[in-house]
Amino acid sequence: MSNRGWVAPVLPLVIGVGIALLPHPPGLQQHAWYxxxxxxxxxxxxxxxxxxxxxxxxxxxVLAGLAAQWVLFSPEQLAQPGFNPTAAAVSWALSGFSNGTVWLIFAAFIFSLGYERTGLGRRLALLLVSRLGGRTLSLGYAVMIADGVLAPFTPSNTARSGGTIFPIVKNLPPLYDSRPNDPSARRIGSYLMWTAIASTCVTSSLFLTALAPNLLAVELVRRTTQISLSWTSWFVGFLPVGAILLLATPWLAYKLYPPEVQRSPEVQAWARAELKNLGPLSGREIMLAALVVLALALWIFGTRIMDPTMAALLVVALLVLTGTITWNDVVTDKPAWNTLVWFGTLVTLAGGLAQVGVVRWIAGLLGGALEGLPVVPAMAALVLAFFLLHYLFASVTAHVTALLPVMLTVAAAIPGMPMERMALMLCLSLGIMGIISPYGTGPSPIYAGSGFLPVKDFWRLGTIFGAINLIVFLVVGLPWLMLVK
Structure with a gap:
């Protein structure tokens, strides 16, 4: 077996056992440390x-559930009359699968399946290539612009990027003989997929209404500090950072994750000919287009009457009822079910960190470390910590709920802290932090599961683009907010 073969299974065990054998730090109970x-x-x-x-x-x-009495529950909980650790462990283990974002991601995969089965995805891809397909970089900017146009009106980046952009982008690589889970993925598919996820993370920070946790964050800021953040103050606050990052993202992806196909004018001409051969829209394509418009309308205008996840599941049901796809198509979509299990378990594990007190302990350490720092360095340190702690969360919503009130409380204790600016800085980072991991934001598992972005590449690029996002945010965004607010 190669060194790589030994490292892959051994390293996680060494890390887990090594941490468990260390003495638990002050302020954190033994079960939380485990x-x-x-x-x-x-x-x-x-x-x-x-x-x-x-x-x-x-x-x-499964491991945490089996060892729940030693890793999930405190001695005080176990001592409570009537407390059933076995039942509580099962409830915890399955909790991630009741998360709305998990099922919205699943629905996005089924939408993608509809585009594939009806041929509408291929038609739209051919249309895009016939107009912009001569240069790969142009396609990258087209993907970014499409996300940016939808972003102000779609308060779920999973619905926007995973349910609308991804199904179209997925149909572009085959036109260039670029296939998933194959060396040919790097011809163009890998570049387009990375550009799509990186772009949606930026647009999710640019508009208050482009990411559902943004709205939750505004409400938590109001409750914690009595400060109200408006749509306009949000947009203006992130505008210079957003403009720089949006313009740079397709180009940076082009340089840091270069596609093998960079110019292909013959594909552009071929796409025009293929479009003519396809003929008019079929009945199934028209039905899918109508259902996609319905989904967009519900995501944009119907949030008061229907949650975005329920809207997506409704459209999945209609896809089956109308014969646009079959139920067998749904149950045999392995990427959809794989991602459902993957993200559902990560949401469960991330929720466990908050449940056992790890998040609260880290926040306490941070408060002590910032004591005595000048205001501006303290603001930068808080944003840096808030950003990096996202590695512990498989949901931006969970991150906001667990950490934002704590961070605001820590900030308020620092003499001279401009709380409105500080609150805005923390909130504006929510979209751009999603790029750092394959589970960092709703659409991430969709692109990670596409077959075009190997997990190692996602981690590497996530680190690079996360660092770029954070540096631009602190170097440009912090002075800008101090100037305009």
Whole structure:
């Protein structure tokens, strides 16, 4: 067996056991320390992939559930009359699968299946290539612009990028003989997929209404600090950072993750001919287009009457009822079910960190470390910590709920802290932090599961683009906010 073959299974075990054997730090109970060891081992397993990523998450949840009396529940909880640790462990283990974002991601995969089965995805891809397909970089900018146009009106980046952009982008690579889970993925597919996920992370920060947790964050800011953040103040606050990052993202992806196909004018001419051969829209294509418009309308205008996840599941049901896809298509879509298990287990594990007190403990350490710092360095340090702690979360919503009130409380204790600017800085980082991991934001598992972005590439590029996003945000965004607010 090669060194790589030994490292993949051994490294997660070494990390998990090594942490567990260390003395638990002051302020953190023993069971929480054990849970943190399991979580760290799972993250290491997601990086080294000794088994497929969904299986890593599944094993992590099963292990924590089996050892719940020692890793999930405190002695005080176990001593409560009537407390049933076995039932509570099962409830916890399955909690991630009741998360709306998990099922919205699943629905996005089924939407993609509809585009594939009806041929509408191929038609739209051919149309895009016939206009812009001569240069790969032009296609990258087209993907970014499409996301940016939808972003102000779609308060779910999973619905926007995963349910609308991804199904179209997925149909572009085959036109260039670029296939998933194949060396040919690097011809163009890998570049387009990375550009799509990186772009949606930026647009999710640019508009208050482009990411559902943004709205939650505004409400938590109001409750915690009595400060109200408006749509306009949000947009203006991120505008220079957003403009720089949006313009740079397709180009940076082109340079840092270069496609093998960079110019292909003959494909552009071929796409025009293929469009003519396709003829008029079929009945199934028209039905799919109508259902996609319905989904967009519900996501944009119907949020008061229907949750975005329920809207997506409604459209999936209609896809089956109208014969646009079959139920067999749904049950045999392995990427959809793989991603459902993967993200569901990660949501469960990330929720466990908050449940056992790890998140609260880290926040306490941060508050002590910032004591005595001048205001501006303290603001930068808080944003940096808030950003990097996202590695512990498989949901931006969970991140906001667990950490934003704590960070605001820590900030308020620093003399002279401009709280409105500080609150805005924390909130504006929510979209751009999603790029750092394959589970960092709703659409991430969709692109990670596309077959065009190997997990190692996602981690590497996520680190690079996360660093770029953060540096631009601090170097440009912080002075800008101090100037305009």
């Amino acid at each position: 849970f943190l060891a399991i979580f760290a081992a799972v993250i290491a397993g997601l990086i080294t992939e000794p088994i497929p990523s969904p299986a890593v998450g599944f094993v992590g949840v």
